[in-house]
Amino acid sequence: MSEGYEIFERWVDKVKPEIDSGKEIKVPVKSLETFSKMVVKAKIGRSKDKLPDGEHLRVVNDMGEKKSEMVIKVLEELGEEESSLSVEF
């Protein structure tokens, strides 16, 4: 198990329905071990009950303040081409 991951709240907000329905999603996260960033295919649960084999996911706002804790199961780390998720202005 790794130290877990961090994600911006804004990305979680975009995929709320998918999270609630347990679907696979594609989101940018930060590793809390190397502090590198990556886009991953994953499932996210709101608690350990929802995703028992998931890892810790810290949800932060744009100022880096922790807003909540969730659970993530990373299915695949995507390569550079697929990682170039352009963010909105």
Place this chain on the structure above:
Amino acid sequence: MDLRDLIEVLRKEGQLVEVKEEVSWNLEASAYTGMAYRVEYGRGTALFSNVKGYKGKGRILGGAYASSRKRSWERSAIIFGMDKNISWPGYRNEFIRRLEHPLKPIVVEAGDAHCKQNIMMGKDVNLLAFPWPFIHQVDGGRYGTVQTHIVEDPDTGWVNWGNYRIMIVSKNRMTGLCVFGQHGPTIFYTKWEPRGKPCPFCYVVGGDPAILYAAGLPLPAGVCEADYAGGLRQEPIRVVRAETNKLFVPADAEIVIEGVMMPGERMDEGPTGEYTGYVHSRSPMPVFHVQCITYRDNPIFPMSVEGVSFNDNMSVFGSVTAGEFYRALKDNGFPIKEVRALNEASYGALVISTEVPYEGYIQELRNFLDSHKITIWGTMAIFVDADVDISGEDMAEKVYQELATKIDPRRDIYRTDNDVLATPLSPMVDAKGRLTGVGGARVVWDATTPRSWRKAERVRAVGMEDLFPEHLLVKAKDIYGKL
């Protein structure tokens, strides 16, 4: 001089501690550096030579440029080979004299360039092989806070060197703060990106410490900061051709990162603690794709812990800002006596002592201030009378006294009526302004005595030198040892 020479100079001066115990790049090195700033009242410099997971592969140097708050030019004087006890006016005059004699860099072969000792190319590139520090616990990633971005204007061939923070994203990608109005990012946004072309860049860590000062100067477009680094050093900077593009980089750099910024691509940059003392929020910024890294053996990563007083960037840019603005005002004929950056305000407030030779002069001075690029970093300016000595270590006390006693709020406070360009790092600009740099404002506190007052109406100061005769001051000094 390069960063390694500076380390030896600081060691001899007793201003450097080498930490040989294992220290983590994950918050530990920055916490210790921040505490060194505090305990040493600014002068603390720590070389972390045993970084966890990176022993022999890289070192972190915290506080290489840091001075004391009261003598914020002291470390700069050491860096430029001046007497460390030099006064502010002495330092400022020498700094300006050197800037007036820029020197073109000299090109050396790769075999003579320390930065080419090791090369990672293509698929072997790995930014995570180096101990980039994770500095504040709110940060969006591991950061480089002391380095220089080099980019070329594709139309004119002008090459710009500037200081902008970078955030390590992965083995071969970075992002960084790219603000409209600053030369390097503006070249990308207005010249490369609209044409859909990748913009070649180099990011340089280390080399001659003079580079950081030159790259932070508000120079006009079309001139290269490398020439001014040579001027400040009084000998040309050695440069060498990059491996994957035609840019030249400092030959004595610790690490050179080469690559391209891709048009139309953005990613999350930040948040991170900034020099203002506040967190600068996440925002979408360009992506730097790294194609090559050249580096010295066991490279050194200078680190400034932003937001913690009194740090490297405050020391460097406080003195650069004041020195450069003094030069600009003098060149334009303003009868000013002194310019200082109020370091207690994160160098965001300029203090100018000046004569007021005629009615309307203060308006002229305000107009000049608003038109100068340097004021992007400050939302505030304070004018004081020429007989208020702001050149010493007690500058802040004097300024606060002038502010508290000589400002008539109905008459002496001026604010800009329209938006002005501001640093997006400023906590006073709104979310849109943090992306664009638009939406700033400026205030001037004019504590000079109104020109219209007749001589008999003017106030008189009551400091020691004002009210006691010279012979009595000398006698008192003898008795008490100091004044």
